Amino acid sequence: xxxxxxxxxxxxxxxxxxxxxxxxxxxxxxLIFVPNKLEKTKIxxxxxxxxxxxxxxxxxxxxxxxxxRNNMQNIDNRLNYIFVAKSSICDLTYADIDKIVVYLxxxxxxxxxxxxx
Numbered sequence: 001x002x003x004x005x006x007x008x009x010x011x012x013x014x015x016x017x018x019x020x021x022x023x024x025x026x027x028x029x030x031l032i033f034v035p036n037k038l039e040k041t042k043i044x045x046x047x048x049x050x051x052x053x054x055x056x057x058x059x060x061x062x063x064x065x066x067x068x069r070n071n072m073q074n075i076d077n078r079l080n081y082i083f084v085a086k087s088s089i090c091d092l093t094y095a096d097i098d099k100i101v102v103y104l105x106x107x108x109x110x111x112x113x114x115x116x117x
Contacts, residue, residue: 002069008044008080017044017082024107028092030084031104035112041077043068047085060085063094067101074102076109 008014021034036042045064047057064083068075075081083104089097 002043002065005040006043006072008042008082013042013080014044014046014082017080021080021082022108022111024104024111026100026104028086028089029097029100029104030086031108032082032084033079033108033112035078036080039077041075042080043075044080044082045085046082050087051085052087052090056090060089060097063097064101067094067098070098071102071105074105074109076105076112079108079112081105081108 008017017032017034021032024031024033045061047060047064049057051057051060064085068083083101092100
């Protein structure tokens with residue numbers, strides 16, 4: 001599990017990030033990010049019913065959380081993130097998901113550094 005201070009839980013916070021955030025996409029995962037005013041990053045996960053039944057969605061969320069937890073040193077503390085799974089993520093292994101998460105985190109960090117968000 002992620003640390004409590006890094007979890008994004010409130011519906012209001014999710015809605016703000018969806019509305020005001022920038023999106024980076026891959027065929028199986030989207031990353032939506034927005035600058036925050038705190039020094040602690042907040043991370044949320046969204047897996048819709050289109051992905052599969054409850055056990056499949058829970059498996060995807062566990063894999064995403066583990067991947068993010070293993071890559072916390074690469075995450076920019078100036079941003080809040082939401083990882084949104086697409087239905088094609090069901091066919092991927094943990095290693096594939098981990099590569100995609102690392103790619104999206106680096107892409108978001110580069111976007112912020114070049115555009116001064």
